[in-house]
Amino acid sequence: MLQTANHTPFATGLALFPDEEGIDTVYPIIKASLSVSDAIALAEKQQPLRYADEYNGEPGASSIKYAAEACPLKPATDVILVGTAYSPNQFPSAQVDVTLRIGAKEKAVRVFGDRKWKNGAFGVVATTPAEFIEMPLLYERAYGGMDITKNGQEVGCDFNAVGRGFFHPKSDRDAVGTFLPNLEDPRDPIKRYTSNPKPACFGPVSPNWHPRLPYAGTYNEQWQKTRAPYLPSDFDLRFFNVAPGDLVFSPYLEGGETIEVTNATRSGQLRFHLPRLRFDVTLRVAGRSEKTPVYLETVMIEPDANLLSMVWKGKRRCDKQMLKVELVTFEIAQSDKHVKGL
Numbered sequence: 001m002l003q004t005a006n007h008t009p010f011a012t013g014l015a016l017f018p019d020e021e022g023i024d025t026v027y028p029i030i031k032a033s034l035s036v037s038d039a040i041a042l043a044e045k046q047q048p049l050r051y052a053d054e055y056n057g058e059p060g061a062s063s064i065k066y067a068a069e070a071c072p073l074k075p076a077t078d079v080i081l082v083g084t085a086y087s088p089n090q091f092p093s094a095q096v097d098v099t100l101r102i103g104a105k106e107k108a109v110r111v112f113g114d115r116k117w118k119n120g121a122f123g124v125v126a127t128t129p130a131e132f133i134e135m136p137l138l139y140e141r142a143y144g145g146m147d148i149t150k151n152g153q154e155v156g157c158d159f160n161a162v163g164r165g166f167f168h169p170k171s172d173r174d175a176v177g178t179f180l181p182n183l184e185d186p187r188d189p190i191k192r193y194t195s196n197p198k199p200a201c202f203g204p205v206s207p208n209w210h211p212r213l214p215y216a217g218t219y220n221e222q223w224q225k226t227r228a229p230y231l232p233s234d235f236d237l238r239f240f241n242v243a244p245g246d247l248v249f250s251p252y253l254e255g256g257e258t259i260e261v262t263n264a265t266r267s268g269q270l271r272f273h274l275p276r277l278r279f280d281v282t283l284r285v286a287g288r289s290e291k292t293p294v295y296l297e298t299v300m301i302e303p304d305a306n307l308l309s310m311v312w313k314g315k316r317r318c319d320k321q322m323l324k325v326e327l328v329t330f331e332i333a334q335s336d337k338h339v340k341g342l
Contacts (some may be wrong), residue, residue, distance in 0.1 A: 042341030
């Protein structure tokens with residue numbers, strides 16, 4: 001019987017899936033929940049592993065808040081920010097830049113108060129943004145959404161079907177009176193209602209949106225005859241990376257990187273070093289023990305909850321020996337002295 005021995009203070013678990021080549025594989029998972037309020041510390045409550053996507057509203061009709069963690073090993077590290085934009089010093093603002101910096105890499109999202117398209121002297125223009133103090137950082141507030149073409153066909157934005165501001169080239173809608181996105185990429189601002197930028201957000205990308213969807217492969221008659229129920233031969237492991245493309249890090253992050261978040265906390269800034277932790281994960285299969293390396297595949301920052309989540313995962317092919325996996329042991333090989341409580 002398969003058993004686990006967890007000698008860490010973190011949540012651990014296993015995922016059992018055929019890998020991209022259809023070979024039975026065990027994926028050991030470690031999830032650390034850490035407090036980032038004053039200093040990095042072990043969180044009082046360790047968050048359990050998520051075995052399915054959790055949505056901000058109705059599944060399929062809203063964005064993903066938390067992506068499933070029980071999946072095959074990601075080929076790179078995802079960095080996710082789940083939270084809220086705050087105006088500096090809690091004074092109402094019409095525009096705020098939220099930034100997330102990981103090491104030398106920085107991503108900025110420009111956050112506006114509500115705006116609508118209106119008729120102007122030289123065509124359709126945006127109204128002055130309303131002032132705000134807090135704004136949710138959701139894909140529902142980013143560029144995207146659904147539209148109706150002149151022939152009555154419903155079409156959605158390939159990159160974000162739940163957003164706002166999307167107009168299909170054959171749209172039959174009048175733009176006047178409709179909302180613009182609240183979240184924009186400052187490098188690619190919306191200049192007219194026909195603009196078609198990529199959505200600007202820090203959260204998980206849904207599996208049926210680009211850029212993830214093209215990585216899913218081809219599920220046609222040939223696949224049904226030769227590969228089903230396994231993944232198609234043109235499946236790309238990048239499908240499992242859920243972060244926006246500019247927040248996917250290859251090679252994997254290792255810990256020690258500086259994280260800075262600006263204007264996503266009431267205090268204005270959150271800054272810390274990503275803990276550097278190492279683990280020994282040992283699988284005993286048919287009486288033989290072997291260590292399996294694990295990689296930091298997900299970093300999730302939730303400033304509103306003062307919470308940092310880090311997920312490591314490994315991969316061990318078992319092929320015909322899946323039922324002979326007897327024990328998986330999790331141990332800390334290297335702790336981080338800067339993490340209180342470890």
